Amino acid sequence: MKEFESLKRYYRPIQPTVKAEDTGIVYLEVQPTREIEHFVYCFWQLKTSQPLKYDYHYRVVSDGCIDIFFDHRQLAESFVMGFCRKYTEFPIGKEFNYIGIRFLPAAFPLLFKIDAKILANQAQELKNILPDFADWIQASISSSYPFEVVTEMLNEKISIYLEKQEFYYDSRFLNALQLILKKKGHLDTEKELNTGLSPRQLRRIFNYYIGTTAKSFSNVVRFQYILNAQPTSQSLKENKLYLDVGFFDQAHFIKNFKTFYGVTPSEAFR
Template sequence: MLPAYYVNLPVGENAYFSRMEAPAYIRQLYMPVQPTVKQSGTDVTYRELAPDERLRNYIYCYWELKTTRPLDTDFIYRVVADGCIDIFFEPGHDTEQFVMGFCRKYTEFPLDKTFHYAGIRFLPTIFPQLYGVDAASLSNAATPLADVLPAAATFIRYRFAPGISLQEMKPLLDSYFLEVIAGTPFNYDVRLYDALSRILERCGVLDVEKELDTGISPRQLRRLFGYYLGDSPKIFSQVVRFQHILRARPSVQSLRQNKLFFDVGYYDQAHFIKSFRNFYGVTPSRAFGR
């Protein structure tokens, strides 16, 4: 259940979003990026697969990370900040089922020499809407799925055997989430989604204290963002700005010549590099170097 102060919030006569418009608009504005795997070449593959069309306003993608042959050394997988919540699991391994919450910085996962993980990446605000779970309680951590959603953990345990491919998982995941969504009473509060859309429309480059006046106090807006996204409007804006840079994929030369850090709201290059490294784990020159 949602906390009482988040339920039935008054929308007003000029509500911008309807029940279906809110997720569709957010999906149109936001396409989170995770870098491709480079560490082991073709020995480790990462792929994303779009869900059923009816799910695409709620789930950004299904994804798969796996080895194609045993590696010579253990593998470190880096996940960059993307503003989303993921469920991820290793088919056939009951203890390897987790929810990854909103993260303020990059996260590194030490993996074995062989592995096969799959995941579901939910668009911002959707996971708490579907399951009534406070996103802030999941932030900056990988929480065992059984502790958060026992029914989902059971579904994964009994439906996905070792060796199953992402293509084979897709229809099972589609069917499961279509049923979950059909039974979910969504609460698209216009003040939250108005603020969220402003951040996304501006690619995170805005003054959240002055440009997010959506009819509620900054404190209440922070509470809404905390519950539905996992962190404050300010931190979410910083992640969106970082993601905008990733999607633009600037070359190292253009980073130096075009002063991109000014265009996306950083006051100098040092500030830009520090922020980027916090979200990615390496400097921009290493991330975009050829």
């Protein structure tokens, strides 16, 4: 699907890596095969290598994506998490092994014909959204399979979905999405998205494919741009990278960052 090649070129939706002090926890990412790389950003695994003393609180930051994930030890427990306007944090116990698929923005609704708006700001059981996919995970994947084998199976499964699909989408939406990504979210979505869509059409189509408005999505793209730059707390003070993507001042940036990450930039990048 050449139409979607630019999505991965211009956007890298990342989550925080496990901190050095979080001993006993492993986070891995594996790239998809070429056949599905314009729809899937990565496959990921978050697991314990040894039992923890306390419940681990996992923080998911806003990345504009939709994820399917499941407990590799309890394969009946699979979920889908939609676009999130703010960070989410929840306890996942002292031992865990989660495997997930991070879809690029708009890819999940395109692939599965599911309205992203009904998934937004929450995690739902996969069996209520894609029952066939949930059944396949439980029936086909074994808890004894290593992560590498599971990713191969997931690659093949999604490739089959791609082969069976006929894609119908509004090219004006894709043009708007590409423009937001190219501009790193720094644009006036009411004035600069001159793609032929009325404000009402733009809102409707972004809600369907992303799960939120073009403006809210652009704010997440700006936030992700800062994460991708991998600044230090000191470099942010000196270079003021946040001014390059339209934040008015440091206070505006800090408030926005904390909404999407859960902590201030100085805490995140120390």
